[in-house]
Amino acid sequence: MKPHLKVFRQRKASMIREAMEARDRAFSYRKFNVGVSALCFNEEDLTYRTFRGINIKPEEEGDTICGERISIGAARAEGFRLLVGLVVVGKQQPDGVTKIVRKVLPPCYKCRVFFRGLLGHGISPETLVYMLDPDTEEHETLSVAQILATYNGRIHA
Numbered sequence: 208m209k210p211h212l213k214v215f216r217q218r219k220a221s222m223i224r225e226a227m228e229a230r231d232r233a234f235s236y237r238k239f240n241v242g243v244s245a246l247c248f249n250e251e252d253l254t255y256r257t258f259r260g261i262n263i264k265p266e267e268e269g270d271t272i273c274g275e276r277i278s279i280g281a282a283r284a285e286g287f288r289l290l291v292g293l294v295v296v297g298k299q300q301p302d303g304v305t306k307i308v309r310k311v312l313p314p315c316y317k318c319r320v321f322f323r324g325l326l327g328h329g330i331s332p333e334t335l336v337y338m339l340d341p342d343t344e345e346h347e348t349l350s351v352a353q354i355l356a357t358y359n360g361r362i363h364a
């Protein structure tokens with residue numbers, strides 16, 4: 208993963224801009240908008256590409272489609288199976304399941320289960336998630352391993 212993570216660091220600034228733009232296209236009945244840019248690697252032609260995602264939650268009832276999962280799904284559909292890193296731009300809020308409060312918006316419970324299920328199938332423990340609150344400019348980078356270690360013990364809380 209090391210060479211891939213170097214590319215992620217190199218592209219992060221432009222990925223932040225992509226995620227910010229995408230965030231304006233999100234749809235949330237309560238105006239809680241999230242934008243994502245995912246850097247993915249195609250193991251067949253050895254190329255990198257970023258894919259954007261947004262959250263969509265038209266009504267309170269029913270599921271949220273998260274930007275993280277949309278971007279990863281779009282990438283895989285195009286043959287970009289390896290997720291190197293995500294940039295997630297959204298306002299800070301406490302985790303819905305564990306109630307853990309950070310200064311940023313970490314992936315939700317359903318996204319964490321999704322990451323866990325894809326470990327070894329396109330997601331590495333070293334895959335990075337850079338989170339940015341666009342209002343406060345607080346930001347934090349965690350690996351998928353760190354995210355799962357922080358939240359997984361209480362995944363069924």
Ligand SMILES: [Zn+2]
Binds near residue numbers: 316
């Ligand atoms: Zn989510």
